[in-house]
Amino acid sequence: NAGVTQTPKFRVLKTGQSMTLLCAQDMNHEYMYWYRQDPGMGLRLIHYSVGEGTTAKGEVPDGYNVSRLKKQNFLLGLESAAPSQTSVYFCASKKLEGPGELFFGEGSRLTVL
Amino acid sequence: DAKTTQPTSMDCAEGRAANLPCNHSTISGNEYVYWYRQIHSQGPQYIIHGLKNNETNEMASLIITEDRKSSTLILPHATLRDTAVYYCIVRVAVGGKIIFGKGTRLHILP
Numbered sequence: 001n002a003g004v005t006q007t008p009k010f011r012v013l014k015t016g017q018s019m020t021l022l023c024a025q026d027m028n029h030e031y032m033y034w035y036r037q038d039p040g041m042g043l044r045l046i047h048y049s050v051g052e053g054t055t056a057k058g059e060v061p062d063g064y065n066v067s068r069l070k071k072q073n074f075l076l077g078l079e080s081a082a083p084s085q086t087s088v089y090f091c092a093s094k095k096l097e098g099p100g101e102l103f104f105g106e107g108s109r110l111t112v113l
Numbered sequence: 114d115a116k117t118t119q120p121t122s123m124d125c126a127e128g129r130a131a132n133l134p135c136n137h138s139t140i141s142g143n144e145y146v147y148w149y150r151q152i153h154s155q156g157p158q159y160i161i162h163g164l165k166n167n168e169t170n171e172m173a174s175l176i177i178t179e180d181r182k183s184s185t186l187i188l189p190h191a192t193l194r195d196t197a198v199y200y201c202i203v204r205v206a207v208g209g210k211i212i213f214g215k216g217t218r219l220h221i222l223p
Contacts, residue, residue: 004156033211042200042215043157050209058210090156092211099145099164099206104156 002026006091006105013081013112021076021108023091029103030096032074034058034066036087037107043090049074051096081112117201122218131188133217135201138182143205146177148186150197151216157200160186196221 007022023032030051035043035058045058049068063085065077074093078085088109092102118136125131137146147162161168161175163184168175174187188195200216 031209035213042198043213045210045212048209048211056209059212088154092156094211096207099162101147101159101162102149102157102211104158106156107154 004091004093004103004105006089006108008108009106010109011111013078013110015082015112017081018077018079019081019110020078021089021091021110023074023076023093023105025072025074025091025093025103027093027095027103028071029093030071031094032068033092033102034064034074034076035090035092036060036085037090038087046076046089078110081110083112086110086112117203117214119199119201119214119217121215122220124220124222125188125191126222127193128190131191131195131219131221133186133188133199133201133219134183135186136183137201137203140181140203141205144203145206146175146181146184147202147204148173148175149200149202149213150195151200152194152197157213160199191219191221193221193223195219 004025033048034046047066052071055066067075088107091105094100148160149157151157163175177184198216
């Protein structure tokens with residue numbers, strides 16, 4: 001099992017460009033999450049999904065959109081990137097049943113110039 | 114989900130037990146306490162969780178007070194590889210939103 005895989009791992013954008021981060025998990029997990037982490041800060045929840053076809057807002061959803069068309073994939077989109085969105089983005093997943101733990105990807109480092 | 118309060122940073126000598134506190138005074142009866150850690154810029158790693166009873170696994174022990182308003186993560190014999198940011202989270206077992214705080218930055222000193 002690969003676990004949680006994030007694509008791409010690094011990306012540089014210009015202000016106003018758009019892009020999509022892909023998170024894929026092969027553990028058949030229901031829940032998936034996108035977090036961002038700025039230097040010296042903790043993780044902040046952007047959006048999450050409790051199942052295929054569902055999404056919900058987290059703590060800092062503005063400027064991002066998400067989609068969960070397939071159970072194994074959770075996409076994070078930036079329609080018009082801003083320098084304030086320069087960050088490291090982490091995806092995570094967990095199973096539905098019981099008090100299961102989160103499994104994280106290795107992160108995607110995004111720089112917006 | 115209940116909020117947690119953790120010290121910003123802590124030091125511990127290598128080979129000694131590292132005791133990381135977490136306050137969760139507004140925890141509800143159905144909320145679990147979870148601990149994760151993040152080494153350098155890697156994705157956070159699950160350590161342990163508990164509801165009421167103390168828990169132990171190969172990585173750490175979790176001590177939860179009887180009133181459940183606080184807990185302590187214990188790394189019994191800290192090594193340099195335990196230098197990381199440690200996050201304490203409180204949440205229900207089945208639920209969507211999972212919020213992380215800023216965690217405690219643990220420095221293991223040689």
